[in-house]
Amino acid sequence: MRPLDESETTAVFGKLFKFVGNNLKNIVENPSHEGPDSNPGRYCFRLQKNKVYYVSEALVKRATNIARPNLVSLGTCIGKLTHGGSFHLTVQSLNLLASNAKHKVWLKPTSEMSFLYGNHVLKGALGRITENIAPGDGVVVFSMSDVPLGFGIAAKSTQDCRKLDPNGIVVLHQADIGGYLRMEDDL
Amino acid sequence: MAATALSKKKTTKSQKAPPKKKQKNEFFSTKHTATKELSDHSDTEDEEIVQNEDSEGDIGGSDSVSELSSDGDKPFTDDFLQGSEEDEEKGSGSKSGSGSDSDSDSDEYDIEKKSRAIDEERAREEQEADEEMQLNIKEESDEFRLPTKEELEEESERPPDLPSIQRRIKEIVRVLTNFKNLKQEGAPRKDYIEQLKKDLASYYGYNDFLIGALVEMFPVVELMELIEAFEKPRPMCLRTNTLKTRRRDLADVLINRGVNLDPLSKWSKVGLVVYDSQVPIGATPEYMAGFYMLQSASSFLPVMALAPQEKDRVVDMAAAPGGKTTYIAALMKNSGIIFANEMKPQRLNSLTANLHRMGVTNTIVSNYDGKQLPKVLGLNSVDRVLLDAPCSGTGVISKDESVKTSKSLEDIQNCAHLQKQLILAAIDMVDANSKSGGYIVYSTCSMMVAENEAVIDYALKKRDVKLVPCGLDFGCPGFIRFREQRFHPSLEKTRRFYPHVHNMDGFFVAKLKKMSNKKPNVDPSDPPENTEEGTRLAENEEEGTRLAKEEVGLSQSVKENSKRERTKLTKEKQDSSDGATGNGNVESLSTASKWKKRKFPSKEDVSKAREEKRQALRAEKRKKSIWRKDEWPCLS
Numbered sequence: 144m145r146p147l148d149e150s151e152t153t154a155v156f157g158k159l160f161k162f163v164g165n166n167l168k169n170i171v172e173n174p175s176h177e178g179p180d181s182n183p184g185r186y187c188f189r190l191q192k193n194k195v196y197y198v199s200e201a202l203v204k205r206a207t208n209i210a211r212p213n214l215v216s217l218g219t220c221i222g223k224l225t226h227g228g229s230f231h232l233t234v235q236s237l238n239l240l241a242s243n244a245k246h247k248v249w250l251k252p253t254s255e256m257s258f259l260y261g262n263h264v265l266k267g268a269l270g271r272i273t274e275n276i277a278p279g280d281g282v283v284v285f286s287m288s289d290v291p292l293g294f295g296i297a298a299k300s301t302q303d304c305r306k307l308d309p310n311g312i313v314v315l316h317q318a319d320i321g322g323y324l325r326m327e328d329d330l
Numbered sequence: 331m332a333a334t335a336l337s338k339k340k341t342t343k344s345q346k347a348p349p350k351k352k353q354k355n356e357f358f359s360t361k362h363t364a365t366k367e368l369s370d371h372s373d374t375e376d377e378e379i380v381q382n383e384d385s386e387g388d389i390g391g392s393d394s395v396s397e398l399s400s401d402g403d404k405p406f407t408d409d410f411l412q413g414s415e416e417d418e419e420k421g422s423g424s425k426s427g428s429g430s431d432s433d434s435d436s437d438e439y440d441i442e443k444k445s446r447a448i449d450e451e452r453a454r455e456e457q458e459a460d461e462e463m464q465l466n467i468k469e470e471s472d473e474f475r476l477p478t479k480e481e482l483e484e485e486s487e488r489p490p491d492l493p494s495i496q497r498r499i500k501e502i503v504r505v506l507t508n509f510k511n512l513k514q515e516g517a518p519r520k521d522y523i524e525q526l527k528k529d530l531a532s533y534y535g536y537n538d539f540l541i542g543a544l545v546e547m548f549p550v551v552e553l554m555e556l557i558e559a560f561e562k563p564r565p566m567c568l569r570t571n572t573l574k575t576r577r578r579d580l581a582d583v584l585i586n587r588g589v590n591l592d593p594l595s596k597w598s599k600v601g602l603v604v605y606d607s608q609v610p611i612g613a614t615p616e617y618m619a620g621f622y623m624l625q626s627a628s629s630f631l632p633v634m635a636l637a638p639q640e641k642d643r644v645v646d647m648a649a650a651p652g653g654k655t656t657y658i659a660a661l662m663k664n665s666g667i668i669f670a671n672e673m674k675p676q677r678l679n680s681l682t683a684n685l686h687r688m689g690v691t692n693t694i695v696s697n698y699d700g701k702q703l704p705k706v707l708g709l710n711s712v713d714r715v716l717l718d719a720p721c722s723g724t725g726v727i728s729k730d731e732s733v734k735t736s737k738s739l740e741d742i743q744n745c746a747h748l749q750k751q752l753i754l755a756a757i758d759m760v761d762a763n764s765k766s767g768g769y770i771v772y773s774t775c776s777m778m779v780a781e782n783e784a785v786i787d788y789a790l791k792k793r794d795v796k797l798v799p800c801g802l803d804f805g806c807p808g809f810i811r812f813r814e815q816r817f818h819p820s821l822e823k824t825r826r827f828y829p830h831v832h833n834m835d836g837f838f839v840a841k842l843k844k845m846s847n848k849k850p851n852v853d854p855s856d857p858p859e860n861t862e863e864g865t866r867l868a869e870n871e872e873e874g875t876r877l878a879k880e881e882v883g884l885s886q887s888v889k890e891n892s893k894r895e896r897t898k899l900t901k902e903k904q905d906s907s908d909g910a911t912g913n914g915n916v917e918s919l920s921t922a923s924k925w926k927k928r929k930f931p932s933k934e935d936v937s938k939a940r941e942e943k944r945q946a947l948r949a950e951k952r953k954k955s956i957w958r959k960d961e962w963p964c965l966s
Contacts (some may be wrong), residue, residue, distance in 0.1 A: 177664065213696050
């Protein structure tokens with residue numbers, strides 16, 4: 144386990160910024176109630192076996208006892224770093240993203256399952272969409288009951304979505320909670 | 331009774347007499363002669379009336395019949411009564427086909443005779459049918475006998491005849507419940523039990539060891555209930571994730587999707603039991619969003635017993651697939667810190683996936699052997715430990731049928747040995763002085779005493795801990811004694827759960843509180859419990875002292891180690907009953923050494939060293955015997 148270095152940090156924050164925008168400040172400075180101390184500590188990012196973890200400092204301190212080959216996971220895993228140095232977010236970061244998301248999309252109940260199988264979001268599935276989405280922005284997908292289902296990249300802006308035919312793709316799928324069943328071993 | 335009396339009278343008249351009625355016939359024949367005399371003495375009219383009344387009584391109600399028999403007893407009142415009733419009954423007598431014709435006695439007599447014959451025939455058939463039934467019942471109930479050797483051989487050649495085996499099982503159970511009265515002559519109780527074991531093993535598919543173990547633990551009727559309960563699956567349960575939702579809301583959503591469910595029981599506020607479901611319950615969007623976890627009801631129990639508080643430091647030593655760990659996190663509301671450890675790397679994936687899915691953020695997952703955890707995390711460093719020990723799984727036969735045939739005595743003892751080591755490691759990690767705890771919860775999904783009560787008893791002897799109530803009052807208390815073993819009396823605070831009593835998997839939960847951080851050195855002068863152990867003890871003492879004196883560079887701590895080794899040996903002799911003690915000896919040596927942070931020599935080295943010492947001693951003895959003349963001081 145080690146802290147992220149410069150290039151890794153930029154990659155991670157860059158990706159996060161796509162989804163949460165200025166709320167990134169919240170993420171980094173969130174007071175954490177984990178750990179046995181009563182004073183809330185801070186969160187930090189750590190790297191272990193090419194996975195980036197978002198952990199509170201109290202946990203990090205105590206995890207230093209555990210040897211590197213034996214440490215498997217700490218706090219929340221938010222994504223993986225590839226060999227080339229780029230960063231991909233995984234579905235386990237969904238809770239973190241959903242609470243701080245800038246761009247959101249709500250799906251109709253009939254089309255939830257389609258997204259959970261890994262398909263892209265079509266125009267006909269949209270229930271609601273936030274304003275001012277630009278193409279290439281990170282979008283978090285919710286169900287109508289405000290349960291986060293996954294996230295993806297916006298293919299069209301909000302204005303363009305209105306003009307789209309019902310089978311046009313609005314959000315490109317990146318990760319969804321169905322992944323816990325489909326790809327448990329790859330997480 | 332009156333009817334039979336009447337029929338018996340008729341029997342004598344028509345001279346058909348079944349053997350058992352002979353004595354009664356004699357009696358009634360005297361009566362009959364009395365009535366005959368009466369009729370002789372009286373008028374023909376009277377006789378007619380008598381006969382009328384006879385036939386009338388037979389066809390009509392029993393009232394007139396009883397009157398008739400009472401009349402038969404008192405001949406002199408007969409006339410009077412018959413005279414008074416003559417008017418009433420003549421009219422009704424005209425109904426009866428027989429005896430209404432007052433013209434000729436002989437005609438009447440014939441027809442009456444025929445009717446009486448028919449009636450008597452009918453009555454006799456009834457009687458015989460009754461008797462036969464009685465005889466049959468008697469035969470079945472008294473005549474169960476154990477199959478002889480020839481019958482058993484014959485049976486083993488044929489393919490197993492399941493219905494007859496089942497019948498035999500039921501018969502043996504019935505006999506055993508009322509042994510004195512129903513047993514076969516010369517057959518001891520043991521024979522019945524042996525036959526029952528064989529039949530149960532072949533009918534339900536168990537191996538001999540497991541059936542033997544179950545027969546030892548339960549009375550026969552309860553054993554049958556238990557085995558039947560193992561054949562059926564327990565209902566599927568799920569646990570609401572209180573970090574994300576509430577039970578009521580989740581129940582509403584699931585019911586809308588078409589799941590038929592109910593709250594689990596009054597002892598759980600987060601459990602739901604699923605009866606059936608139109609959608610796959612493990613693949614709903616709510617499951618994927620982490621609103622609930624599929625768990626068996628028995629898995630709730632150890633975490634409820636542990637009762638972790640907020641901001642505690644908790645260790646879960648065998649955490650995969652993570653049902654209990656996520657429950658602990660939910661109870662702690664994601665505060666404090668949880669160390670979730672799992673030894674097998676293949677199970678780590680599901681553990682981390684479940685933790686992330688349920689939104690648990692305060693957990694560190696590690697991949698260690700549980701016995702090494704105290705070294706990694708430090709001694710006396712955490713508040714609570716949950717040890718859901720790896721076990722033989724004899725309580726979850728309804729989930730995994732292979733346990734019926736795959737477990738043997740050796741397996742149980744290996745499991746027990748591992749569990750003893752793990753529980754000591756668990757106790758060593760807990761800080762006795764912690765403000766909010768100092769608790770260890772030990773649980774297994776097995777019903778064997780060797781893996782449950784024996785392990786707790788071992789922990790009580792080895793460390794300064796005591797048993798406290800688990801808070802699960804609806805379970806059965808654990809055994810204080812079992813066959814020849816006697817456990818500490820506080821073991822009745824542990825809890826056992828059975829499928830046939832609680833409708834859960836077989837489970838065992840015990841909660842220990844660590845009183846102090848000291849590790850007590852067991853007093854070596856304790857008198858051993860039997861002479862066998864006494865001689866072994868003496869031998870080990872000698873060896874121990876030899877080890878201490880003659881190995882190069884050994885200090886006082888090693889002597890203590892060897893004492894501990896010896897006492898551990900005695901304790902293990904008391905607990906386990908086969909040759910695994912040899913292994914246990916050396917392994918306990920190595921664990922003892924870890925606490926002293928010494929590198930102890932390996933098994934082969936130790937035995938080699940001992941051999942050398944023995945030879946050296948023999949050589950010295952030989953020398954001594956030569957030098958005795960010079961009064962060389964005794965070396966031992």
